[in-house]
Amino acid sequence: MxxxxxxxxxxxxxxxxxxxxxxxxxxxxxxxxxxxxxxxxxxxxxxxxxxSQIKEMCNIEWNQSGVKIGSMVTLSDIANSESMKIKLKSLVQATGSIATPQIRNIATLGGNLCQRPRCWYYRNSRFDCLKKGGAKCFAVGGSDKYHAILGGHSCYIVHPSDSGTALVALNAKVEIYRKSQRIIIPIVDFFTGPEIDVTRENILEPGDILISIHIPNESMAGSSVFLKAKERKSMDFAIVSVASMVKIENEIISQVGLAVGGVAPVPWKLNTLESKLVGMKKEDVDIESLCSGVFNDAKVMGQNGYKLHLAQTYLERALNLVLANSN
Ligand SMILES: Cc1cc2nc3c(=O)[nH]c(=O)nc-3n(C[C@H](O)[C@H](O)[C@H](O)COP(=O)(O)OP(=O)(O)OC[C@H]3O[C@@H](n4cnc5c(N)ncnc54)[C@H](O)[C@@H]3O)c2cc1C
Ligand code: SF4
Known part of the structure; x- marks a missing residue:
């Protein structure tokens, strides 16, 4: 070093x-x-x-509009928060599933959202791939078992952040410090795919700082679930994950958030399925038929076709669970 x-x-x-x-x-x-x-x-x-010395980045603040989590708050602080266990079940499940207790004690929410990809070619300094400014993607025609089935474009990483998948489904926003200004944007617009810039995974530019993550009251008023498929039972990254959030008012589904992790270079938001569910009565929801065709745009590579079936199954399971928990 x-x-x-x-x-x-x-x-x-x-x-x-x-x-x-x-x-x-x-x-x-x-x-x-x-x-x-x-x-x-x-x-x-x-x-x-x-x-670590910038105080507003280290706090959790509950306010009238929801909760503001400083980007330096650790994953353990979220996973062990009694209030979040009640109001933000999916985020607690996602952060609690990450790595090991030792890592969660020092790893932060901001760092989890900004972490770099796990593609083994990227992680090996001998492979000068597209993401590192090189000429080619070694995953194409190479070892692609854990790579993307959606949104690949030129680089087929999957975004590694479990908290990112949960926060996209919770319709969270992020606050960024840029050139003496503060900007607040939906977290779904924070993540960017290779079609925008293959060398990065989010909109941050040199000098930008992710200050905090805001989750609105509406997202906390519903039920939420995070499911994660891993190869190993102990610590492991998601090969597929699904985060879901549903709010029901007067027996009608009024809000939905759905995001899939482990399948694309960004947490993959299911906008069309969300819109279909809004306005439905819970008992009228036919999960299997609604979910069929959701991943029709997927393009599998040589060894990652299994992800398609896994994503479909986990999506149906997550929807079943979140609907069963909501009233
Ligand atoms: C063994 C192991 C298993 C893991 N398993 C999982 C898993 O299952 N799921 C999962 O989601 N993750 C997993 N991870 C990744 C882990 O969660 C991340 O390493 C961690 O969350 C990063 O947080 P950090 O605070 O240590 O960030 P750092 O390592 O300090 O930073 C990571 C990146 O983010 C940038 N950054 C950090 N904070 C900010 C900010 N406020 N504004 C702008 N840029 C910022 C840094 O410059 C750096 O580029 C695993 C890691 C290990 C080592
Ligand atoms: S998937 Fe992306 S990070 Fe991996 S080798 Fe291809 S260009 Fe590099």
């Missing part, structure tokens, strides 16, 4: 200035992904800027 400068500012503006000075700096949150990338020789930062 090469030497680097370390800064620990207490203000957002200072942190952003450090990161924008052109020296190729990175935000250091829990370091569970960043430091691994440094050790593997995938990145060689000259500067690390810790955001």
């Amino acid at each position: 090469k030497g680097f400068t370390f800064k620990e500012p207490s203000e957002l503006e200072q942190a952003s200035d450090f990161l924008r000075d052109g020296s190729g700096g990175y935000i250091l949150a829990g370091g569970t992904d960043l430091v691994t990338e440094m050790k593997q020789g995938i990145i060689e930062p000259h500067l690390l800027v810790s955001t």
Whole structure:
């Protein structure tokens, strides 16, 4: 690992200035992904800027419109929160499914959303693939068992963040610090696929800081479920995951959020299925027929065709569960 400068500012503006000075700096949150990338020789930062002293990034704030979770809040703090266990079951299930207790104790929500992909070609410094500025995607015609079946374009990573899938289904928003301004956007617009820029997975530009994640009251008023298929029972990334949120008012489904993880370079929001469900009575929902054809646009690669069936099955299971839990 090469030497680097370390800064620990207490203000957002200072942190952003450090990161924008052109020296190729990175935000250091829990370091569970960043430091691994440094050790593997995938990145060689000259500067690390810790955001652990920026107070508003470290708090959970319940307010009139919902809950605001600072990006430096750890995954353990979310998974163990008694209030969130009641109001945000899917997020608690998603964060609780990540890695190990030791990792969850230091890994942050912001870091989980901004972590880099797990594609083994990307993680191996000997493969100079498209995502690292090279000329080709080695997964095409290579080892593609865990790769994308949707939205691949030129790079077939799957977004590794379980919290991202849950937050997309909860219609969360993210607050970003950019050039002395604060912008708030839907989290679904935070993630970007390779068709926008193959070298990154979100809209953040040098100097941008993800401050916090906002979840509205409406999403917490319904039921939510997160299901994750893994190869190993112990810690493992999702090969497929599904997050669902349903709110019923006067016996009619008034709000739905559905997102699938492990299938695309971004958490994959199922807009059409969401719209079909809104306005229906719970007892009229025929899950199997509604879900059939949802993944018609999928393009399987050599070894990842199994994901199609798995995604369909997990989607039906998640919908069954969330409808059974809602009233
Ligand atoms: C063994 C193992 C198993 C894992 N299993 C899973 C799993 O099952 N599911 C899953 O979702 N994840 C899994 N992970 C990934 C893990 O969750 C991430 O490494 C972790 O969440 C990253 O958080 P961090 O705070 O350590 O981020 P860091 O490593 O500090 O940062 C990660 C990236 O995000 C950037 N960043 C961090 N915070 C901000 C911010 N506020 N604004 C802008 N950029 C920022 C950093 O610059 C860096 O590029 C696993 C990791 C390991 C090591
Ligand atoms: S899927 Fe993306 S990260 Fe993996 S080899 Fe292809 S271009 Fe690189």
